[in-house]
Amino acid sequence: MSDRIRGKFKMRDQDKRKLERMKVATIGGFYAVGKTTIITKMGKKLSENGKRIAVVSNDKGAISVDGEVIKKLGFETGEIAGGCVCFYLPLLKHIIDTITQKFVPDVLFLEPVAYFLPSKLYSDLRKKFDGVELAPVIILADASRLLDYKERSEELSYLESRQVKDAEVLVINKVDLVSESQLSAVRKMVQRINPKARLVETSGKMGAGLGELSNITLQERHEGAPPVSKAVVKDFAKSVTEMGERGEQYAIGTKKDLSESDVKNFLRDLLRGIAEKVFSAGGEINHIKALLGNESFFLKASLVRLDQEVDFVGKIKGLSSGSSGRIAINAFGRGLPDDFLYNLIITTLQEVAPKYEIKFDEV
Numbered sequence: 001m002s003d004r005i006r007g008k009f010k011m012r013d014q015d016k017r018k019l020e021r022m023k024v025a026t027i028g029g030f031y032a033v034g035k036t037t038i039i040t041k042m043g044k045k046l047s048e049n050g051k052r053i054a055v056v057s058n059d060k061g062a063i064s065v066d067g068e069v070i071k072k073l074g075f076e077t078g079e080i081a082g083g084c085v086c087f088y089l090p091l092l093k094h095i096i097d098t099i100t101q102k103f104v105p106d107v108l109f110l111e112p113v114a115y116f117l118p119s120k121l122y123s124d125l126r127k128k129f130d131g132v133e134l135a136p137v138i139i140l141a142d143a144s145r146l147l148d149y150k151e152r153s154e155e156l157s158y159l160e161s162r163q164v165k166d167a168e169v170l171v172i173n174k175v176d177l178v179s180e181s182q183l184s185a186v187r188k189m190v191q192r193i194n195p196k197a198r199l200v201e202t203s204g205k206m207g208a209g210l211g212e213l214s215n216i217t218l219q220e221r222h223e224g225a226p227p228v229s230k231a232v233v234k235d236f237a238k239s240v241t242e243m244g245e246r247g248e249q250y251a252i253g254t255k256k257d258l259s260e261s262d263v264k265n266f267l268r269d270l271l272r273g274i275a276e277k278v279f280s281a282g283g284e285i286n287h288i289k290a291l292l293g294n295e296s297f298f299l300k301a302s303l304v305r306l307d308q309e310v311d312f313v314g315k316i317k318g319l320s321s322g323s324s325g326r327i328a329i330n331a332f333g334r335g336l337p338d339d340f341l342y343n344l345i346i347t348t349l350q351e352v353a354p355k356y357e358i359k360f361d362e363v
């Protein structure tokens, strides 16, 4: 292992001065808790208020719907593919160098993979990125998902509860999906796991609570934490191996005019079709998403659970016959191997695309 990887990065004084002006804010949490939604909404608002923002997204696979969406929304961005950012800190440093050659962001948001271990990442960032100011460890949790655990009298999965334990700021997101009394039960549930974390309640969808979270990001700092034990890292790594993830990309073309609702129905049928197959194969859906777009438009569709609606981000007027573009599809599930997920994606696309006279080719 080279010194560059083992030790601190050797930083020139001028680089260090630049980095001292930048805040790095990690917005972490389990699959589909709302990380991208919150980063993009807070980022947009902060930019409107004159702050310079950059976003680094991190996915296991090279095909990342979120990375594309963040780019299409116009943020200065970098992407880390291949696994958790914790294994790619030299690449993070390279991305930061590339961005800071253009401008020094006031806030650099980092969206890590869903299965990251916050205490480990922060201890590595502290060790290796000397001089960079870190926002507190911000962990998002999905109120409706926590409520499910509660109603089934189940404990949170190891991975999720470990993230909640590591939080300095714990964000209960999607409060729009639960009642006041359900929210109070969820609050108690997370406070039992981590009584010390500061609680913030948000609806990324409606924008509630994002002002408070932005202020925390700008004004508060990570306090440091005791080193994480080897046993925790080992248990965490074991639970990560249960997670399946697959990303695919296809070139698509239309053979007839499609209205906006045809395009949305196509994406809805596709995501629901994949999700139903995951469910019937005994797997658990964590997040299934697709990004359809070309140079002039994009539309992201996202499905978190079969009993919830497919959500859309972006706009499309419809597609005329002969239009071309690309579709990227990410499926995250528990309990199914990656190759099996690939088969579910391709067979569902084969079933759904002809109904809308859409042709597709693997790229």
Ligand SMILES: Nc1nc2c(ncn2[C@@H]2O[C@H](COP(=O)(O)OP(=O)(O)O)[C@@H](O)[C@H]2O)c(=O)[nH]1
Pocket: 029, 030, 031, 032, 033, 034, 035, 036, 037, 038, 066, 173, 174, 175, 176, 177, 202, 203, 204, 205, 206, 287, 302, 303, 304, 311, 312
């Ligand atoms: N109802 C509701 N849905 C939300 C909220 N925040 C995010 N979502 C939806 O949850 C899904 C996952 O969001 P995303 O930001 O992609 O999650 P990520 O995987 O953590 O980055 C998307 O369909 C979002 O539209 C919220 O506050 N309320």
Ligand SMILES: [Mg+2]
Pocket: 035, 036, 037, 066, 111
């Ligand atoms: Mg995301």
